[in-house]
Amino acid sequence: MLSFLSYRRIDQIASTLESSQAPKTVVIDAGHGGEDGGASGSSGIPEKEINLSISKDLEQLLTVSGYHVVMTRTSDTSIGDNTLGTIRERKVSDMHERLKILQKQGNCIFISIHQNYFTQSQYNGTQIFYSKNNAESKPLAEDLRAKVMELLQKDNKRQAKPATSSIFLLWEAKVPAVLVECGFLSNAEEETKLKDPVYQKKIAFAIYSGFLDYCSGIRQPS
Template structure:
């Protein structure tokens, strides 16, 4: 009996050590996280397959819209796009940007500079295996009272409308509860959305022709709040899954 008890205690110690090792392994391999957070696991399983392509519109000699106080759309697009790329990366997504500097792109074709720029952006998206495309722009309108975030979506993939709805919902919930602007299907006039077959949206983040909205978009704190809401929408879309095989 004297020998049985130490042997029993010894066996218990070995079992406990093995159990600890298994728990440590599961913790570091993410298995426990996935078991405890099944919703999150779907993101983790998917994120390696998805590349979120952030496209800050315009750049270089193409300044885009000019705000009432003279601010250039291309600069705000790059600010918002860079923030968005950083936030999505922090959340664990694979992200690339079509531009990270104040430049127009060039795909080497003999087309006009604008077509060459847009074609180069198109090629970047198409080079990704499983892209989710988010183009960042600022709006302008002759009536300076018009304001508000607006989402355009590509008609080439039903997931684009789901992505647009998720982003619009998140932005109206968190940033612009008074925004009644409906999301819109992009026509052929939007070069990239009319050509891409992956989930693709273009976000008009606000009207630079509206003094109040231009001031908001020039405020780093507001931009961070907006980017957080856009990121929530993109993450909700990816979590929700899709009806097609693209995501």
């Protein structure tokens, strides 16, 4: 993973940390987990596994770059109250526990990692959603989008979209917050990429690079 970091990028990291007003804490949310596998493609690999792998790759990049990283989960578990009687109740509890982790950090940036799925298999490409509760969420999403397109998906024309109430964590977040749907598990070609550890690292690096671009644009007042 560290081989992705060029000397030029390391210089940018140091400059960003020194001069940026952006928060130095990043909360990474690996979507789903435990009994909630999320979506799955034709191969049967559950979304939760891909989410966690990409999240851990992103965590490593941010940590070695000097950021304080908080993960909502680090293993294949639900973090909600598993004694509750129904799957829906346990899922709601899990979402609220993730929100508590986010809120506990105070001044931070929130990045949630997911995979997409649609009934029509021709759709592919990364889609990014942002919270409407903080003005910095949209530029963060746009910088992440731009870098993913530049490095991995030059033909992807999708624009960052504001989150609706169906995306609970972004709907509730007060800090800069985005959700990255890295690709479509319903597209066989993209699913093959998404379950490949090398491609997962490339996605993580693209998100990381976009994050640095975003932070580089927030400067201390002169």
